[in-house]
Amino acid sequence: MIELRQLTKHYGRTTAVDGLSFDVRPGMVTGFLGPNGAGKTTTMRMILGLDAPTNGTATIRGRRYADLPAPMREVGALLDARAVHPGRSVLNHLKSLAQSNGIARNRIEEVLGLVGLAQIADRPAGRLSxxxxxxxxxxxxxxxxxxxLLFDEPVNGLDPEGVVWIRTLMRDLAAEGRTVLVSxxxxxxxxxxxxxxxxxxxxxxLADVELAEFIRSSSRESVLVRTPDAEELACRLRDAGAAVRPGADDTLVAEGLESAVIGKVALAHGVVLHELTPHRISLEEAYMELTRDSVEFGAVEGSGR
Structure with a gap:
């Protein structure tokens, strides 16, 4: 369990993290999302004691990271994949960590096999992709x-096979009852x-909610409608209480009415339908909708250079 209570971090006049309170519970994968500059990495660094909070607390299983008697046995983290000595081999990098934390040699061999690096254990870390x-x-x-476990952008640089692998690993770790926070x-x-x-x-x-509920509550279901009588149907659907806007290729996008109701409205007015496709908002669409006003480094519309 990770617990944050009013966690705050100021850098001079800049507030990087502003009164965050939430729990990361065991037995599930918690996705940590936000635009660039939202404060995700700073929050993770404060959880791990790498940055001191200005106010508030971040605890792991009821203790600050600095107070854990055997940190690596209680918390594992990946914040910066390149934060290794480039001349030290893969094996020796893990050896140094294991020796300093009283971890047995056979555990090194286990994790090398688990992550698929056993065959290149002697390669210098600086020569890794x-x-x-x-x-x-x-x-x-x-x-x-x-x-x-905390992972900051763990899929960066992974090929498709690697992305599937890390996805499966995260879910397997959570299924074992571990606490997994991943940005x-x-x-x-x-x-x-x-x-x-x-x-x-x-x-x-901005949100602390189950994935399915986040998507469900972010927007109403829309329905894609294709018909040769678009103007007529749009008028009838608005009369029935739907919000209607033009779609691509002479289609309509209707919100506020289920597809079955739209079909009945079309039938009642003799409108021919060529397509009637319900569309549930995706996580990406829900996320963009929620964070629209929180983007700090967005592109300027109309700037082609």
Whole structure:
């Protein structure tokens, strides 16, 4: 269990994290989402004691990270895959971590096999690709067999096989009863990986909710309608209480009425339908809708250079 209570971080006049309070519970994957600059990495660094909060607390299983008697056996983390000595081999990097934390040698061999690096254990860490560096960082996080795990953008640099692998690993770890907090910009992956979402913007909590509920509550279901009598049907649907807007290729997008009701309205007025397709908002669409006003580094419309 990770518990944050009014966690706040100021850098001079800049507020990076602003009164965050939420729990990361065991037995599920919690996706940690937010635009660039939202404060995700700063929050993770405060959980791990790498940055001191200005106010509030971040505890792991009831203690601050600095007070844990055997940190690597209780918490594993990947924040920066390149934060290794480039001249040290994969094996020696893990050896140094294991020796300093009283972890047995056979555990090194286990995690090397788990992350797929056993065949290149003698390769210098500085010669690894970003994807292989991510795997090494994950191996280090798992080395102490901890109950609590934090991963900051773990799929960066991974090939498609690697993305599927990390997705399966996260879900397997959660299924074992571990606490798993993972940040990512890939909404398609979060939709397949996370059970629960914590969304922040400009350092503030925007949502703390189950994935399915987040999508369900973010917007009404829309229905794509294709008909040769678009203007007529749009008029009739508005009369029935729907919000209607033009879609691509002479279609309509209707919100506020189920597809069955739309079909009945069309039948009652003799309107021919060529397509009637319900559309449930995706995680990406729901996320964009929620964080629209929290984007700090967005592109300027109309700027082509």
């Amino acid at each position: 970003l994807g292989m560096s991510q795997r090494l960082g994950i191996a280090a996080a798992l080395l102490g067999d901890p109950e609590v 990512s910009h890939l909404m398609s992956e979060m939709a397949l990986t996370a059970d629960h979402l914590v969304v922040i913007g400009r350092g503030r909590l």
